Amino acid sequence: MNKGVYLITGGAGFIGSNFVRMLFRDFTDVEVRVLDKLTYAGNLTNLEDFREERGFEFIEGDICDENIVKKAMRDVDVVVNFAAEVAVDRSIDDPQSFLKTDIFGVHVLLNEVKKRGMVKKFIQVSTDEVYGQILEGSFTEKSELKPRNPYSASKLGGDRLAYSFFATYNLPVVITRASNTYGPMAYPEKVIPLFITNLIDGQKAPVYGEGKQARDWLHVEDHCRAIALLVEKGVDGDVYNIGGVEECANIELTRAILRLMGKDESFIEFVQDRPGHDFRYSLDCSKLRRLGWKPEYTLEKGLKITADWYKNNEAWWRPVKEKMDKRYTVGFWGAKK
Ligand SMILES: NC(=O)c1ccc[n+]([C@@H]2O[C@H](COP(=O)([O-])OP(=O)(O)OC[C@H]3O[C@@H](n4cnc5c(N)ncnc54)[C@H](O)[C@@H]3O)[C@@H](O)[C@H]2O)c1
Incomplete structure (x- = not known):
């Protein structure tokens, strides 16, 4: 939707702030309101470029707070809910x-959409982790849902609650x-x-287990373009997978990062695996591709751009990393023994 008022919850976080950037860059006539609690992961610096932009508003607050949500949702045409607790290791602890x-936060948002009755689209940003792991083949949107850690189980709660508000109250929900x-x-x-920031500082890259777990990496720009497309073309009540192009075992990913950073394998440190660590995720994205989306970033191109960004933006990550609770970085489970 090229015009209108967007409410971006969790917009001070990683994907949300990249989505706000895309809205101001690619769309001509949008207003953007960000509602964010500024947890450890929320960072106002991510929104610095837009603070003076016409039509931008930031509200600090919790999506679980009905009064704040009511205020944030006034006049809104589109809601994209990125707000979430996201770290698997933190959820296990x-x-x-x-x-x-x-x-509960997803419920508060949906309830306000229901009361207002004017919102044209509600995007619930869920995750492939709701499917659990898959050893062979790929998940389609119809695959069984078997989350294996508290993060993915909670996300599944929000995902199905959003669907229930479509099925019961006919809200324009896309997941x-x-x-x-x-x-x-x-x-x-x-x-x-x-890994990139550790290597910049001459420290090692801690790899879980033997690094055999496989992930299907998606560049944030490709993720954001898919969501923008679904605001336009997503069918209410439907689920859409959004996946990367290249599946990669963690050890291969680590080697690719080492090469980009000019380091050898002595910078790998194998650490105790996370409990219940999902072995492999893989998504069939043909439903989304039929709407005209395809990823533009190969992993090689995306990793290079990402490594360059961290090399050139130490002022962004160094203070964040200094404050970071190191218990939750990779290596946490080994350290706890
Ligand atoms: N990062 C991934 O690999 C990935 C993959 C698939 C889906 N997702 C989903 O995308 C969304 C965004 O993920 P991210 O990686 O940008 O996370 P992030 O942790 O960088 O950002 C989350 C943002 O939500 C805010 N927030 C947390 N609790 C809140 C609350 N109660 N009220 C208001 N704001 C709150 C935080 O302050 C933060 O700014 C999440 O819903 C996540 O489940 C992420």
């Missing part, structure tokens, strides 16, 4: 905040299930920025 934001996303402004606890 302390699931409660995940239940609140990722299920996305995307694969592991990477790119500029990802919190440095995530594997790709963690």
Whole structure:
């Protein structure tokens, strides 16, 4: 939707702020309101470029707070809900905040959409982790849902709750299930920025287990373009997978990052695996491709751009990393023993 008022919840985080950037860059006549609680992962610096932009508004607040949500949703045409607790390791250690934001918070947003009756599209940003792991083949939108950790179980709660508001109240809900996303402004606890920033500092890249887990990496620009397309063309009540182009075992990903950073394999440190670590994710995205989407970033191109971004933006990541709770970086489970 090229015109209208967008409410972007979680817009100070990684994917949300990249989505805000895309809206101002590619669309001519949009107003953007960001509602974000500014948890450890929310960063106002991500929105600095838009603070003076006409039609931009930032509201600090929690999607679980009905009064704030009511205020944030006034005049809104489109809601994209990125707000979530997202880190699997944190959810294993302390699931409660995940239940609140990722299920109850989604309910508060949906309830306000229902009361207002004017919102044209509600995108619930879910995750491929709701399917659980798959050893062979790829998940379609019809695959069984078998989340295996508290993060993905909570996200599934929000995902199905959103669907229920379509089925019961006819709300214009579309649900996305995307694969592991990477790119500029990802919190440095995530594997790709963690490895890049560690290597910049001459530290090692901690790899879980033997590094055999496989992921299907999606560049954040490709993720955001898919969501924008679904605002236009997504069928109400439907789910859409959004996946990358290249499946890659963690050890291969690590080697690719080492090459980009000019380091050898002595910079790999194998650490104790995460409990219940999903072995492989893979998505069949033909439903989304039929709407005209295809990823534009190969992993090689996307990783190079991402590594360059972190090399050139130390002022962004260094203070964030200094404040980061190191218990939740890769290596956490080994350290706990
Ligand atoms: N990063 C990935 O690989 C990936 C893949 C698939 C789906 N997703 C989904 O995309 C969304 C965004 O992920 P991300 O990687 O950008 O996460 P992020 O942690 O970088 O950003 C989340 C944002 O939500 C905000 N937030 C958290 N709780 C809130 C609350 N109760 N009220 C308001 N704001 C709150 C945080 O402050 C932060 O700015 C999430 O819903 C996540 O489940 C992420």
